Amino acid sequence: MDNKINWGITKDLQADIRYEPNACKNYVMDMSLGCPHHCLYCIFSPLEMKAYQLQNPDYKEETVLLKLDRFLEREDFPPCVYLSYSSDPLGNEDIIKSTITVVNRLLEHNVNILFVSKGIFTDGILEAFAKKPEYIHVQVDVTSADQYRNSIVEPYAASYEERMNNVKKLASIKGLGNLNVRIDPMLPNIDDQPENIKKVAGDALRLGATEVIAGYVLVTGTVKQAWMKNEFLRPCAEALSEVTPTISGQQLFSLPFDDKLERLTRVEQLCKEVGIKMACCGCKDVRLKQTDFEWICHPFNRQMREKMMKENPGYVLETEHLK
Numbered sequence: 001m002d003n004k005i006n007w008g009i010t011k012d013l014q015a016d017i018r019y020e021p022n023a024c025k026n027y028v029m030d031m032s033l034g035c036p037h038h039c040l041y042c043i044f045s046p047l048e049m050k051a052y053q054l055q056n057p058d059y060k061e062e063t064v065l066l067k068l069d070r071f072l073e074r075e076d077f078p079p080c081v082y083l084s085y086s087s088d089p090l091g092n093e094d095i096i097k098s099t100i101t102v103v104n105r106l107l108e109h110n111v112n113i114l115f116v117s118k119g120i121f122t123d124g125i126l127e128a129f130a131k132k133p134e135y136i137h138v139q140v141d142v143t144s145a146d147q148y149r150n151s152i153v154e155p156y157a158a159s160y161e162e163r164m165n166n167v168k169k170l171a172s173i174k175g176l177g178n179l180n181v182r183i184d185p186m187l188p189n190i191d192d193q194p195e196n197i198k199k200v201a202g203d204a205l206r207l208g209a210t211e212v213i214a215g216y217v218l219v220t221g222t223v224k225q226a227w228m229k230n231e232f233l234r235p236c237a238e239a240l241s242e243v244t245p246t247i248s249g250q251q252l253f254s255l256p257f258d259d260k261l262e263r264l265t266r267v268e269q270l271c272k273e274v275g276i277k278m279a280c281c282g283c284k285d286v287r288l289k290q291t292d293f294e295w296i297c298h299p300f301n302r303q304m305r306e307k308m309m310k311e312n313p314g315y316v317l318e319t320e321h322l323k
C-alpha cells in the first residue's frame with residue numbers, strides 16, 4: 001500500500017482503503033464524501049469536500065455515497081482499518097448498507113476495525129459485528145447529555161439516549177474487541193461541566209463501556225470567528241486561544257496547553273469518581289503524549305502495531321509517533 005500523502009477520496013468517487021497520515025497514521029476508509037451529520041466543529045469532512053471540489057469544480061458540497069467496486073475487487077488487506085476518517089459510517093441508511101458490506105468483507109479477511117460513530121447501530125450492523133467480534137473496536141461518540149447543545153452542535157447525529165442505547169446494544173455482543181465512549185470533542189465551558197461529565201461517564205459505565213476517551217475541540221480560524229458571533233458558543237470560542245501542535249500540522253485552535261491539562265485532569269478525576277478510566281487522544285495535541293494520561297493510540301498501540309506488522313508483511317504501520 002502506498003504510504004504517500006493522498007488527496008483523500010479519488011476523482012471517481014470510489015470508496016476504498018487508503019493510508020491517511022493525519023488519522024493516527026493508519027489505514028482508513030470512508031463510505032461517503034461529506035457527512036450527513038454536519039457537526040458544527042467538523043474539520044475533515046469539509047476538507048475532503050474542498051479537495052474533491054478542486055478537481056471537480058461543479059461539485060456542490062453535498063454528501064455523496066461512494067462506490068464500492070474497487071474495494072470489492074481488492075485482494076490484499078491491511079491489518080487494521082479505521083471507519084471512518086472524514087465521515088460517519090452510520091451517517092444514513094444508504095451509508096449503513098455500504099458499511100455492512102465493508103465490515104463483512106473486512107472480517108472475512110480478519111482485519112481489525114476501529115469504528116467511531118455518532119449514528120445509530122442498527123440490527124444489521126450489530127449482526128455483522130457479531131460474526132467476528134474480537135476484531136471490532138468501537139468508540140460510541142457521546143460528548144453531551146444536553147439536548148439543546150446537541151441540537152446546535154451535532155444537529156443531525158443521534159440523540160443522547162439513542163447513542164447510549166448503542167452502548168447497551170454493543171455491550172450485549174460477547175467478545176467485542178473494545179467498547180468505549182468517546183467524550184470528544186468537548187467544547188470548553190459548555191461540555192466540561194462536572195454534571196455533564198459525570199452523567200456521560202456514569203451512563204457509559206452502567207451500560208457496558210470499559211473506558212472513556214476525552215478530548216477538547218480543535219477548530220479552524222474560520223470556525224472560531226463564526227463561534228465568536230454566537231452567544232451560546234462564544235464562551236467556548238474565547239477559550240480556544242492557542243494554535244495547537246497536531247499530528248496533521250494544520251493550523252487549528254484549541255485551549256492553551258496548561259489550561260487543557262488542568263481541565264483534562266479534572267475530567268479524569270470525575271471519571272474516577274464514577275468508576276471508569278479515562279484516556280485521551282495524543283494525535284489531537286502531541287504534547288499530551290508527554291503526560292501521564294493514557295492516550296488513545298490503543299487499540300492500535302505500538303505493541304499491537306508491531307504484532308500486526310509481523311503477521312502482515314508488506315504493510316507498514318508507523319510506530320515512531322507512539323514513542
Ligand code: SF4
Pocket residue numbers: 035036037038039041042043044045085086087088118157
Ligand atoms: S459525525 Fe464526524 S465526520 Fe460527520 S460531521 Fe460529525 S464530526 Fe464530521
